[in-house]
Amino acid sequence: MSRAVRKHHGQAENEETRGTILRVAQELFMEYGYRAISTRQIAEACGLTQPALYHHFADKQQLYAAMAREELAKTGAALERIVKRKESTDERLRQVARYLLHTTRHDQSQMLHDIRRELDEETRASLTQAFQAGIVQPLCTLFKEGQGEGFLKTPAQGGIDPMTSLYLFLSMVSQFVSNRHGEHFAAVQGHEISATEAASMIVQTILYGLAR
Amino acid sequence: MSRAVRKHHGQAENEETRGTILRVAQELFMEYGYRAISTRQIAEACGLTQPALYHHFADKQQLYAAMAREELAKTGAALERIVKRKESTDERLRQVARYLLHTTRHDQSQMLHDIRRELDEETRASLTQAFQAGIVQPLCTLFKEGQGEGFLKTPAQGGIDPMTSLYLFLSMVSQFVSNRHGEHFAAVQGHEISATEAASMIVQTILYGLAR
DNA sequence: CCTACCGATCGGTAGG
């Protein structure tokens, strides 16, 4: 019985350490990128030695992949929740933008860069699929619905296809994220705005444009 | 005389080698980023040994900085030429987008990432200024003119300030660049479009939006 | 989960 308790306790600690590593890896990898962060930096921030990481993950790439999958799943769940709501397309777009702006302390485009350029074929394929499922699919649904309702222009009406629309939308969001200072975003020089205001600017611009 | 000729010859060769290094560094750094490219890779692609680079540039960072300055000056000259033309704002915007799409084989955002995260304070400040002068200033003029003419909405009219406008515009261009395959750009799945078509899509979207 | 250590590669220097 004492053995069983101790064993159970050991497993819980194991799980906890694994969770700590993932959390720390997420903060560092997302902020600085795959290549810029060493396994020793991650270990130190966890209060571990570097070889201890290899008890929990096969190698650096697998650690990155596990972190990215968790992150994408979390974002994906949130986006699906928003997209399912019974509100207007532009309101849901604003909510998506606001969510991405103040939860992802990282840049979406940094993760895409790492997936495309730093990982081997197999891991890349797996994470590309997770990105499609978590981010692209919910947003694609939203833009398709908008076109179906007649709120957004279809390509035949001089608009653009849902897939390209969503990537342009994401790139605008990333632009604000990479110019963020703390909790606020740079707008005009010297003037800072909140995530909610930034989300409104992005959605206003992509929906109605800059022209009069 | 023979000495003078030889000396002159030697200097010319020196300049040529320096030019080769800059050209090779531009292709590699712009495609893969500062950190991903080693000084040995650059030297090898030039047909040199790695220590030979240090005859032409003080260190890796200075090599990157020289390359980036040249690149920004070239882009800046082109953008200024376009902005000065006596054509409509939207036509000039299209020309700017087309120029950026098919001359820069790299991502503008990759250079910004390197400037912000891989270089020390002094180099970063210098290149940030070069970026402002070469890219931001000409585009800011264009957007300001558009607002002055009444073609673009001013912030008071529900539009956004020229500086934010230009960054959003650049992020849309970068989005297409990072999804480029060879000479063409991904649009709808399986359908590829030219730089000219991509430029039109970007400008159409940022000016008039996706809504009907 | 640790100590100790590996081979590879990095940016950069010495000396000619």
Place this chain on the structure above:
DNA sequence: CCTACCGATCGGTAGG
């Protein structure tokens, strides 16, 4: 412009 080499750091392994 080369050969030879430096110290630092990388991802990862051995062995307990």
